[in-house]
Amino acid sequence: MLLSLGLALYSVALLLAFTSTTLRFPLPFRPLFFLQGMMSPFSSVPITNMEVVAFGSDATGERRIDLAKYFPVSRGQMAYRLWFQTSRNAGPEVAEQHYADLANQIERKENVRDVHFMIETWPRSQLGYDALRGSGSLTPLQYEK
């Protein structure tokens, strides 16, 4: 009986996560995010390339921090990690807290101060991911979803 109830609840939860993903309405219950995360992976295709980049200041002035050396993962995975999608899903205040924690660590490791994050965007190119990098723009990081 208890198992039947559990299976019925699972079926309803799955249906809810499925329809909310397809029709894009917010889920009413946070644990359902887990099921929603199993739906429709890699659907969106960015119009432009985009990455979170970090800047900090030292005696020589402001410089861009090379974050790649801290992430022994693929380029896509590193960019996704720095976007903190799960934190954004949990709310802008959670994302802000995670970025502040990250900034503190970068300051310690790189001996810089005033670490802040920007979003770098640049046009896509058939010649490669970085082909047109530098021709785009830098905008301040937002914490919203």
Added chain:
Amino acid sequence: MKNNVMHMWRTFWFEHVSNTSWSFIRMGLGVILFGEWLVLLPRIPLLLTENGLLTPWVIDPPSMISWLLEPHSARVMYAVHGVVLVPLIGFITGRYTRISAAVLLLYLFYLWQLSYHAFPTTGHRFDVLLLVLFALQGSGKKMMEVWPLRILQLQVSATYMSSALKKSLLPDWQSGNAILGGLEGRYATPLAQWIATQPIPMHVYDVLTWSVLFLEFFIAVGLWIPELRKIAMITGVVFHLMIALLFGLLWFFVIPLCYLSFVSCRAEARQTHM
């Protein structure tokens, strides 16, 4: 009417089937988890300790449980990672499956706390779902109730169907832009980048994009239809191989592994019809 519905419910969730495919799923999952274990091994210092840029999910855990949630030194993390091999081997060989699955689940949550939350993949979520089911069901006796397999069937089908439906509503997936965007994007492997530079007409990308939508819809439905199941499985495996080759997304292979949940019911149906 009510009795019919109850009968259908009971048959759907609780009929008894052979545990053969359940066992193969367990072994396959164990091998996939071992692969993830190997991939993580050389990356432990940077991904799981404060040598890297670590942003735990819970940043300031309560002091009583902080030692459970905080990162430790590389030496401790290597030791923990090594100890996890014991339940992993137990899981693959089907010994103490429930306990092994529960321990592996705890380790996955610890990895989520330290690192995985910043890169939560569909594959990791399938790992968690499968481990929960194995923690509940164990290895299964020779004949087992079908409900864990039904959950996998519904989940796999929902994943493909939601992907097909959502993509079909998105503007990028109305043309070849979606596929070309992937080949030019940050997940592109050298092979994908090379293909992107070739003079391939845009209408070829259009056809490929629509093929992906059709394929995902076909797999979601075809797995349920005995006559189409084999071809749905083969096309699904080829689809995931292409994803791995072009975008390096290996964690999706846990989804084709779950196709095996459909095989059990087919075998049972054959026996019923005999």
